[in-house]
Amino acid sequence: xxxxxxxxxxVRSLSRRGLITLAAASAGVxxxxxxxxxRDGGASSAAAPSDPNxxxxxxxxxxxxxxxxxxxxxHDLSTPNNQAWLEGIxxxxxxxxxxxxxxxxxxxxxxxxxxxxxxxxxxxxxAVILQCSDGTALAPSVKExxxxxxxxxxxxxxxxxxxxxxxxxxxxxxxxxAADKIAESINKKGDVxxxxxVPGLTRTDNLEQGFRDTIGKYPDIKIVDAQxxxxxxxxxxxxxxxxxxxxxxxxxxxxxNDAMAEGAALAAESANKKGQIVIWGADGEKxxxxxxxSGDMSGTIYTNSWDEGSTAAKIALLMVGSEYxxxxxxxxxxxIMEPIVVTAETVSSIAENDRW
Amino acid sequence: xxxxxxxxxxxxxILVAFVVTLAILRPSSFLTISNFANVxxxxxxxxIMVCGTIFVFLLGGIDLSIGTLAGxxxxxxxxxxxxxxATNESVIIGVLAALGVGAAAGVVHxxxxxxxxxxxxxxxxxxxxxxxxxxxxxxxxQIVSAREPVLFTAIGSxxxxxxxxxIYLMLLIAVGSWFVxxxxxxxxxxxxxxxxxVASEISGIQVKRSTVLCxxxxxxxxxxxxxxxxxxxxxxxxxxxxxxxxxxxxAGVIGGVSLLGGVGTVSGCIYGAVLMGLINNALNLLxxxxxxxxxxxxxxIIVAVAFDALQHQDQSRRKARRILGRLGGDxxxxxxxx
Numbered sequence: 001x002x003x004x005x006x007x008x009x010x011v012r013s014l015s016r017r018g019l020i021t022l023a024a025a026s027a028g029v030x031x032x033x034x035x036x037x038x039r040d041g042g043a044s045s046a047a048a049p050s051d052p053n054x055x056x057x058x059x060x061x062x063x064x065x066x067x068x069x070x071x072x073x074x075h076d077l078s079t080p081n082n083q084a085w086l087e088g089i090x091x092x093x094x095x096x097x098x099x100x101x102x103x104x105x106x107x108x109x110x111x112x113x114x115x116x117x118x119x120x121x122x123x124x125x126x127a128v129i130l131q132c133s134d135g136t137a138l139a140p141s142v143k144e145x146x147x148x149x150x151x152x153x154x155x156x157x158x159x160x161x162x163x164x165x166x167x168x169x170x171x172x173x174x175x176x177x178a179a180d181k182i183a184e185s186i187n188k189k190g191d192v193x194x195x196x197x198v199p200g201l202t203r204t205d206n207l208e209q210g211f212r213d214t215i216g217k218y219p220d221i222k223i224v225d226a227q228x229x230x231x232x233x234x235x236x237x238x239x240x241x242x243x244x245x246x247x248x249x250x251x252x253x254x255x256x257n258d259a260m261a262e263g264a265a266l267a268a269e270s271a272n273k274k275g276q277i278v279i280w281g282a283d284g285e286k287x288x289x290x291x292x293x294s295g296d297m298s299g300t301i302y303t304n305s306w307d308e309g310s311t312a313a314k315i316a317l318l319m320v321g322s323e324y325x326x327x328x329x330x331x332x333x334x335x336i337m338e339p340i341v342v343t344a345e346t347v348s349s350i351a352e353n354d355r356w
Numbered sequence: 357x358x359x360x361x362x363x364x365x366x367x368x369x370i371l372v373a374f375v376v377t378l379a380i381l382r383p384s385s386f387l388t389i390s391n392f393a394n395v396x397x398x399x400x401x402x403x404i405m406v407c408g409t410i411f412v413f414l415l416g417g418i419d420l421s422i423g424t425l426a427g428x429x430x431x432x433x434x435x436x437x438x439x440x441x442a443t444n445e446s447v448i449i450g451v452l453a454a455l456g457v458g459a460a461a462g463v464v465h466x467x468x469x470x471x472x473x474x475x476x477x478x479x480x481x482x483x484x485x486x487x488x489x490x491x492x493x494x495x496x497x498q499i500v501s502a503r504e505p506v507l508f509t510a511i512g513s514x515x516x517x518x519x520x521x522x523i524y525l526m527l528l529i530a531v532g533s534w535f536v537x538x539x540x541x542x543x544x545x546x547x548x549x550x551x552x553x554v555a556s557e558i559s560g561i562q563v564k565r566s567t568v569l570c571x572x573x574x575x576x577x578x579x580x581x582x583x584x585x586x587x588x589x590x591x592x593x594x595x596x597x598x599x600x601x602x603x604x605x606x607a608g609v610i611g612g613v614s615l616l617g618g619v620g621t622v623s624g625c626i627y628g629a630v631l632m633g634l635i636n637n638a639l640n641l642l643x644x645x646x647x648x649x650x651x652x653x654x655x656x657i658i659v660a661v662a663f664d665a666l667q668h669q670d671q672s673r674r675k676a677r678r679i680l681g682r683l684g685g686d687x688x689x690x691x692x693x694x
Contacts, residue, residue, distance in 0.1 A: 077492075078594045080499055083497050199646055226645070227643070228646030237398075241394040241397070242385075242637060242641055243640075246385045246641055262589075269513075287499060290501070
């Protein structure tokens with residue numbers, strides 16, 4: 001799964017058309033005419049878990065008239081990403097007073113999320129937008145919801161069971177893009193280090209793998225170290241300080257998320273090395289963009305998280321208003337958000353009201 | 357030899373052993389002033405907080421709210437700065453407001469605990485959630501940036517003689533705490549209350565008033581910790597400081613604080629914080645992968661604490677032997693159970 005080689009353009013084209021292909025795949029019709037993603041072609045013809053011709057028994061509602069309750073189950077509501085998704089979902093539904101959005105905080109715990117899912121199913125929500133803290137642990141809950149006709153749309157962190165849709169930012173490719181950009185700015189030569197998040201999360205593991213695989217193609221660049229800062233800015237300051245101690249000649253640092261890249265930049269500044277070390281992050285949150293503007297950070301891979309949340313909400317409404325059901329799917333269809341490489345030169349192209 | 361008090365030296369011995377080992381393994385990167393500055397910088401927030409929370413520990417109480425209270429203080433200071441246009445005055449008002457929040461939280465804790473006689477564990481566990489909730493409401497769960505003014509960010513990172521400001525703050529607060537605990541009647545009273553609250557009450561110590569004051573100290577140092585964290589990271593959010601309560605309690609216990617009350621010193625707490633920072637620093641400098649660092653960290657803490665405890669045990673054995681020796685008889689040769 002990791003070694004799919006895609007050009008930037010390919011990823012970009014996928015993201016915009018993803019929604020259309022998704023609708024087609026979910027319905028299990030019209031797929032033959034949709035050639036962008038070969039996998040979708042397989043979805044309709046390949047062995048579906050149940051008889052694809054069976055009539056769906058899912059009840060449909062009018063999402064713009066009937067009373068609709070959508071649950072947003074976050075991994076950890078206090079992160080900027082989770083907040084931006086929630087806002088995106090709310091904005092998408094703001095014009096329709098019949099739609100009620102309720103957010104639930106998973107507190108970074110799969111157990112908590114499982115309990116929330118049980119409540120949400122019992123309370124008869126019409127759709128769930130979920131960011132799985134653990135794709136395996138949440139799979140039974142997701143399956144139960146889908147079986148009861150509640151479509152589940154996952155955000156960034158997948159559930160390992162076939163469900164209505166996964167809306168995700170690029171992960172492996174974001175690592176690849178950052179690696180190429182870093183290589184370019186250090187003239188393809190020198191020592192680099194990685195600041196990791198919490199090990200074991202698909203998204204961040206893929207990001208790191210993409211970075212490592214791509215750096216491997218530059219013979220004169222060496223990854224000298226990789227340390228975890230648990231996604232925290234304050235911890236990243238400490239980790240970066242130790243990198244500066246151990247590797248005085250370090251040329252670049254790639255942090256798996258922006259908060260840690262910001263911490264690394266603060267440490268570099270405190271060591272009077274502002275601007276001398278290439279520092280990249282991933283996500284594209286507001287503060288990181290400001291630090292790229294001020295020259296503290298070198299770049300990031302930006303995803304419009306508001307748009308991502310709003311996309312998930314659109315799919316939820318589409319599923320609620322139709323007989324589309326997971327039973328016709330052989331695997332979860334994906335919508336991939338457009339990744340934008342942000343550097344000091346391009347940061348001004350991210351409009352103020354796209355900064356989450 | 358008999359008079360050599362090893363137990364007093366065991367903590368310095370552990371620190372020196374640690375430093376020597378690391379100096380041999382990583383001579384170029386470890387033994388530098390800037391690395392020591394980094395280690396102290398990384399534990400300064402824990403160090404600041406433990407110097408206030410020790411008062412609560414000595415009572416036999418506990419304050420689980422300090423992590424989210426630090427978060428609430430961080431949020432308070434950055435919100436004030438943001439809403440007053442990032443001026444120097446806003447920093448002063450923001451810092452005072454945050455300190456006020458910390459002190460008020462301490463008063464409330466102390467009053468609830470003394471008036472209603474509810475266990476501190478429950479009160480501070482509940483208020484932990486209240487503070488987190490308040491921070492979430494105030495910030496609408498967003499990150500509030502405070503990259504300006506310099507007066508604010510300097511609190512977290514300005515260097516004086518090569519050492520960042522939070523280190524000096526930690527030392528200042530430690531000296532203050534040490535002074536109150538060992539040189540004032542109030543301080544010695546805290547040890548007495550922790551040892552035996554009923555006897556203290558009878559002997560004329562104002563237990564309730566002292567208890568409230570102890571929680572105020574804990575709250576204020578938590579607030580200072582939160583202000584420093586916010587200044588260091590140039591932002592404040594609801595999750596700032598969460599989890600610090602565990603680290604602060606760990607630092608205290610490593611440093612010899614008894615959670616039952618009555619036992620513990622400020623120097624011990626600072627030792628605990630510094631040892632934790634050194635272990636972390638060692639893991640980083642030795643490039644221990646993150647999958648293994650938790651394991652190594654836990655084992656090193658157990659070994660260090662066991663070594664320390666062993667010295668104390670030896671000392672109490674020797675003391676017991678001496679007493680028995682003075683009493684005379686054959687018992688002097690037996691090794692009494694410690």
